[in-house]
Amino acid sequence: MPPRDRPTSPHVGLYRWDIGNSLSILHRLTGVALSLGLLALCYWLLSLADGERSYAAAAKLFASPVGILGLIGCTFAFLYHLLNGIRHLFWDAGFGFERPQRHVSGWFVLAGAAFLTACVWVLIWRAGP
Amino acid sequence: MSLRSPLGRVLGLGSAKDGTEHWWAQRVSAVALIPLTLWFAISLLTLPALDYAGVRAWLSYPWSGFLAVLLVGVLAYHSYLGTVVVVEDYVHSAGTKIASLLLLRFVHVLAGGAGIFAILRIAFGPP
Numbered sequence: 001m002p003p004r005d006r007p008t009s010p011h012v013g014l015y016r017w018d019i020g021n022s023l024s025i026l027h028r029l030t031g032v033a034l035s036l037g038l039l040a041l042c043y044w045l046l047s048l049a050d051g052e053r054s055y056a057a058a059a060k061l062f063a064s065p066v067g068i069l070g071l072i073g074c075t076f077a078f079l080y081h082l083l084n085g086i087r088h089l090f091w092d093a094g095f096g097f098e099r100p101q102r103h104v105s106g107w108f109v110l111a112g113a114a115f116l117t118a119c120v121w122v123l124i125w126r127a128g129p
Numbered sequence: 130m131s132l133r134s135p136l137g138r139v140l141g142l143g144s145a146k147d148g149t150e151h152w153w154a155q156r157v158s159a160v161a162l163i164p165l166t167l168w169f170a171i172s173l174l175t176l177p178a179l180d181y182a183g184v185r186a187w188l189s190y191p192w193s194g195f196l197a198v199l200l201v202g203v204l205a206y207h208s209y210l211g212t213v214v215v216v217e218d219y220v221h222s223a224g225t226k227i228a229s230l231l232l233l234r235f236v237h238v239l240a241g242g243a244g245i246f247a248i249l250r251i252a253f254g255p256p
Contacts, residue, residue: 032215035208039236042201042244048184049247049254055181078166085159092156123174 019106027084030077037074075120080113151210158207165200185251194252198245205241209233 015021040062047058061067087105090096096105131138142148173179176187187193212233220226 028215031208031211035212038204038208038244039240041204042240042247045197045201045244045247045251048181048188049250052181055184059179078170082163082166086163089156089159120174 019103023084023106023110027081027088030081030084033073033077034081037077040070040074072117072121076113076117079116079120080109083109083112151214155207155210158203158210161203162200162207165196165203168196169200185256188248188251191252194248197248201241201244201248205237205244209237212237 044058044062047054062071087096087109090105096102140148172187172193176183188197213230216226216229216233220229
C-alpha cells in the first residue's frame, strides 16, 4: 500500500527555542550520552575483574585528555539528567506546571547541574591523581 | 453505540495496542536509580584512591557488591527503555527501526550482563 498524505503535526523546526524545549531535548541528549557512559562503566568493571594490567590500561584511558573530557561530560550529563528527571517526576505527580514555576525549576536544574559538576571536579582535582 | 469490543473495553489499551507499561517502567526505574546512582557516585568519590586493590576490596563487601549489581541491572534497563523511545521517535523506515531496536536490546543485555558478571567475579572469584 502506498503511503498516504495524512495530516502531520508542525515540524519541530517551526518552534522558537526557549528554556522549555531546550531543556527537554537536553534531557534526551544527556540520556543518550549516559547510555554510552553505561558502556564505559561496564568496560571499567570488566577490566577490574580481568586483572591488574587490564585495570591499569582502563585507568590510563580514562585519565587521558579525551577520557577526562568524557568523564566531565558524563558528570554533567548525570547530574542534569538526575535533577531534570526529578523535575519530570514532580510534573508526573501534578506539581509545578505553571509557567513561572517551569522557568524557575528549569534554570535551577541547569545551574545546579553546572555548579555540582564544578564541585565534583574541584574535589577530584584537589585529591590529586 | 460503541464499536469497541467488550474485551477491548476491559483491556483499555486504545488504538496503540499498548498500555502504560513502558511509561511506568521508566518512572519506576528512574526512582530506583536516584538512590543507587548517588550511592555509587559518593562511594567512588569517598574511596581513598581508585587503585586496583582498593576498588576490588570495596566491591567485595557484600553490600557494595549487591548494590552495584542492582545499579548495573537497573541502569541497563532504564537506558534500554529510554533509547528505545529515541529510536521509535526518530527512525522511520521499518527495516532500520527493527534493526536498531534489535541492536539496542542486544547491546543492553550484553553490557548489563557483562557488568553484573564482572562484579560477581570480583565478589566470588579468586582474589
